[in-house]
Amino acid sequence: MVVDVISPYTVAVAQFDEAAERLGLSQSMRNVLRAPKRELIVNFPVRLDNGDVQMFTGYRVQHNINRGPAKGGIRFSPEVSLDEVRALAMWMTWKCAVVDIPFGGAKGGVICDPHQMSRGELERMSRRYATEISILMGPNSDIPAPDMNTNPQVMAWMMDTYSMHQGYSVPAAITGKPLAIGGSEGRLDATARGVQVVTRAAMRHLGMSPERSSVVIQGFGNVGGITARLLHEMGCKIVGLSDISGGVYNPQGIDVPTAMRFSREHGSLRGMPGTEPVTNRELLELPCDILIPAALENQLTKDNADHVQARLIVEAANGPTTNEADHILNDNGVLIVPDILANAGGVTVSYFEWVQDLQHFFWSENEINQRLESIMTRSFDAVLEKSTNQETNLRMGAYLLAVSRVAEATELRGIYP
Numbered sequence: 001m002v003v004d005v006i007s008p009y010t011v012a013v014a015q016f017d018e019a020a021e022r023l024g025l026s027q028s029m030r031n032v033l034r035a036p037k038r039e040l041i042v043n044f045p046v047r048l049d050n051g052d053v054q055m056f057t058g059y060r061v062q063h064n065i066n067r068g069p070a071k072g073g074i075r076f077s078p079e080v081s082l083d084e085v086r087a088l089a090m091w092m093t094w095k096c097a098v099v100d101i102p103f104g105g106a107k108g109g110v111i112c113d114p115h116q117m118s119r120g121e122l123e124r125m126s127r128r129y130a131t132e133i134s135i136l137m138g139p140n141s142d143i144p145a146p147d148m149n150t151n152p153q154v155m156a157w158m159m160d161t162y163s164m165h166q167g168y169s170v171p172a173a174i175t176g177k178p179l180a181i182g183g184s185e186g187r188l189d190a191t192a193r194g195v196q197v198v199t200r201a202a203m204r205h206l207g208m209s210p211e212r213s214s215v216v217i218q219g220f221g222n223v224g225g226i227t228a229r230l231l232h233e234m235g236c237k238i239v240g241l242s243d244i245s246g247g248v249y250n251p252q253g254i255d256v257p258t259a260m261r262f263s264r265e266h267g268s269l270r271g272m273p274g275t276e277p278v279t280n281r282e283l284l285e286l287p288c289d290i291l292i293p294a295a296l297e298n299q300l301t302k303d304n305a306d307h308v309q310a311r312l313i314v315e316a317a318n319g320p321t322t323n324e325a326d327h328i329l330n331d332n333g334v335l336i337v338p339d340i341l342a343n344a345g346g347v348t349v350s351y352f353e354w355v356q357d358l359q360h361f362f363w364s365e366n367e368i369n370q371r372l373e374s375i376m377t378r379s380f381d382a383v384l385e386k387s388t389n390q391e392t393n394l395r396m397g398a399y400l401l402a403v404s405r406v407a408e409a410t411e412l413r414g415i416y417p
């Protein structure tokens, strides 16, 4: 059997090209905005617990820094590749522009399996990776944050390593840190809270009510798990959940706090009592009103898009839908809230964290959540208005807004001759 390998960067570039065409951008501007500005590949040694030394490969890609310092998370996974990091960096550029925060786009990653590493090995790898990319990092140049399989502890090690090299603490060099060292209230929940805000807005647009809406969520980590909790609290019926080990389904509804406890105690959702096991593939095709992919890229493809039963998809993950699937879903009348808008709550509160670190003055959780809600609501409304005026879908509406903002900054700076 021939398996299609879908390049996330090809998906990202095709999305950009369509927006550039609709905006009528000059070929020069397209060339500037399409190309990643900097790509750093690092191979570095880490001592394992058994005394051996293993070489790891990591990346940091800055796609565009015309609107501000490069910003974006760090992913630890065996699947990390330069192509993936490049795509994720490009999506960060448009994401920061959609919500209109003064950052450019970047992303980083290390090829590794953190679930097979001890805490000591993970710390040594995180610190060495931070050292390797410290030539790019800095509060005015490039500010990493968490992404898949990284968390506040990894950010703390990276911040400490960067600060050791400077000779003083530089909390604003990284976001998503623990509160005790300059983290922000609300950052842990921020991506999911943003997903909740746009899901509610999209439901209102479609005339759906939480009490009569069923939800399936793929991925039960920082983004998927907290999104499940928030939508459950909002009154939605969560009927399907999954993690890397597979999915669980109950058409009568899953009690999310119980699922969280079960997952914590057993290491996965597999075997949760009162649920039926499903594969991650089957999960995406379950009967439901709202589908929220919150794990990986390329989950909705030409092979399964026609089988999706949801009428609303909210892309909590980055790049979960291929371009072919996007066309099929649009043709089938499914409303898709695109990743660059849907999951922008995380980077928005990262922006708040950076601002608080720079001014050494911290805000309450209430202030953070209110500001986040206001930015996400304003951005959703702007994207909806743009897509309505331009007679296009929400993804293209978001791209038209984002790309035109980055193009305007580029034009004003006179970056190309």
Ligand SMILES: NC(=O)C1=CN([C@@H]2O[C@H](COP(=O)(O)OP(=O)(O)OC[C@H]3O[C@@H](n4cnc5c(N)ncnc54)[C@H](O)[C@@H]3O)[C@@H](O)[C@H]2O)C=CC1
Pocket: 146, 147, 148, 149, 150, 191, 218, 219, 220, 221, 222, 223, 224, 242, 243, 244, 245, 280, 294, 295, 296, 297, 316, 317, 318, 343, 344, 346, 347
């Ligand atoms: N953490 C953040 O602040 C942000 C994350 N995102 C995106 O959200 C997505 C999830 O990230 P996090 O929740 O932070 O990661 P995480 O590491 O906390 O959780 C990832 C979840 O996905 C599951 N998973 C991994 N591989 C899978 C597979 N092949 N099939 C099904 N499930 C699988 C894992 O078991 C876990 O439940 C990623 O696409 C990430 O780029 C987007 C914006 C911000």
Ligand SMILES: O=C(O)CCC(=O)C(=O)O
Pocket: 071, 072, 073, 074, 095, 143, 144, 145, 146, 147, 175, 176, 318, 343, 344, 346, 347, 348, 350
């Ligand atoms: O919080 C940030 O700076 C970036 C989070 C991230 O990696 C993302 O939005 O995909």
